[in-house]
Amino acid sequence: MSELAPFPTSEYTRRVERTRERMREAGLDAVLVTDPANMNYLTGYESWSFYVHQGVLVTLDHDPVWVGREMDAKSAEVTTWMDDEHVLSYTDDYVQSPHDKHPMDYVAAVIEEYGYDDRTLGVEMDAYYYTARSHARLTDQLPEADVQDATLLVNQVRLKKSDAELDYMRQAAELAETGMQAAVDTIAEGVRESDAAAAIYEGLIGGTEEFGGDYPAIVPLMPSGDYTGTPHLSWSDREFEEGDPVIVELAGCKHRYHCPMARTLTVGEPSPEMAETAEVVIEGLETTLDRIQPGMTAAEAEAVWSESIAKHGIEKDSRLGYSTGVGYPPDWGEHTVSLRPEDDTVLEPGMTFHVIPGIWFDDFGVEISETIHITENGAETLADFGRDLFVV
Template sequence: MSELAPFPSSEYERRVDRTRERMREAGLDALWVTDPANMNYLTGYESWSFYVHQGVLVTHDHDPVWVGREMDAKSAEATTYLDDDHVRSYTDDYVQSPHDKHPMDYVADVVADVGYDDRSLGVEMDAYYYTARAHQRLTDQLPAADVSDATLLVNWVRLHKSDAEIEYMRDAAALAETGMQAAVDTIGEGVRESDAAAAIYGGLIGGTDEFGGQYPAIVPLMPSGDYTGTPHLSWSDREFAAGDPVIVELAGCRHRYHCPMARTLSVGEPSDEMADVAEVVRIGLQDALDAVEPGVTAEEVEGVWSESIAQHGVEKDSRLGYATGVGYPPDWGEHTVSLRPGDDTVLEEGMTFHMIPGIWYDEFGVEISETFRVTGDGAETLADFDRDLFVV
């Protein structure tokens, strides 16, 4: 067992067993896992190597097998609970090869070696790093296998967090607080957006006296001025000007577990309209959090938010939130449950969500968000940071 793995081997074995249960329900003999977050969840694997083809092969009668680039095999040995016999690697001439070689050729050989080349194999067809060419190559190399889409199979296993996972998310919450405080302390008239971003990163990664942070799956988002109605802008080197609204969305990250948080600032006194909208968002956020408890559905929670803001003549078309936890670029969401109309998933204790009630107009936007876990009787927000409209 690697000293770098954040959990004992028993935790990973439990996750693999739960994954196998879902595989049986789906009629799958094997599963090829390529989502970096799912790889990490099942084995502990952690390395910035997802830009090349890699994955974990899960079967019913073998321990999982990590497969990846030869220079990354040591990372697998260092960070996973797997023994060295279950770490397989291809040579570097498979990487972006000008010849007719592809890493999926090697993966197909591994699948055959464990005796699953003529069985049912699930793959994550909508995972970010599983390309169309990779899928075609793998299926071409396994003509007798029954290959089918199993994109979210592991993601749904991840939905329920153990107590140990929650502790890392609480650590991530402390990092989010540090990063957001850096934003509040730094942003002001005449300050460059890039300098504010640097300060935020310093807080997120420098962390606390007890622990530091990791790079988050999404960069700090910081739309400002006329562009706060565009929620996914990052930053430039422009200077903040008097009257600028600024939205800061970030996440602390600890052992790849995230705690996202968004707050809104105003460089100088905000307009009356912006202050009013911020109050609507704050009230609606708390109303929705108060509605959370085991047994309610995701859409019911969103319905409380929609009813709350409708009393003030406000509407929001986009979803209110989503499940979150382990994450790698480009996203910290789990891609399973969303707090929105039509999602009838029943909330259960141990689920974790980022509730991000944002209201965006052409002139300005307001975001005030919380990451929470579902407890036995409600919602526990993981971070502790004022929900004020900050005037800086």
């Protein structure tokens, strides 16, 4: 067991067994896990190596096997709970090879060696780093295998967090607080957006006296001025001006566990429309958090928000939130449950969500969000940061 792994071996073996239960339900003999968040969840593997092909092979009959680039094998040995004999690597001539070599050739050979080349194999078809060429190459090398889509199989296992996972998310919440406080303290007339971003990063990663932070899966998002109706802008060299609205969305991250949070600021006094919209957002958020209970569906939780803002003649087409936890670039979402009308997933204790009651218009927007944990009695807000419209 590596000293760098953030959980005891028992936590990882429990996750693997839960994954195998879902594999049996789906009729799968093996799953090739390539989503770096799922790899981390099952093994503890941590390295900035997801730009090359890698994966964890989970089977019903053998211990999991990490397969990746030779220079990254040491990372697997020092960050995972697996023994070294279950860390397998391909040589560097497989990487972006000008010859007819591809890492999935090696992966296919491993699958064949373990006796799964003619069995039912699941792959994460919609994972960011499992490319079309990877799939074509793997299936070409395993003509007898029944290859099926298992994109969200491990993601579904991740939905309910253990107490140890929640502890890291609470630390991530403290990091989110330091990052957001840095934003409030730095953003002002004449300050460059890039300088505010630098201060936020210092807060997120410098952290507290007790612990520092990890890099978040998404950069701080900071649409400002006329662009706050455009939620996913980052920053530029532009200087903040008097009257600018600014939305800051960020996440603290600890051992890859995220706590996203968004707040809205104004440089100087807000316009009447901005102040009124903020009141609507805050009222809707607090009403929703007060009424969320285990046993509700995701759709029922969203309906509380929609009903609240409808009283003010406002509709919001985008989802209210999504499940969150372990994440790697480009996303901290789990891609499973969404708080929206079509989702009938029942909320259960241990689930965690980023609740984003943002309202965006063409010329401005207001976003004030929280990450919550579904408890036996309702919703626990992980971060503790004021929800006012901040005037800086």
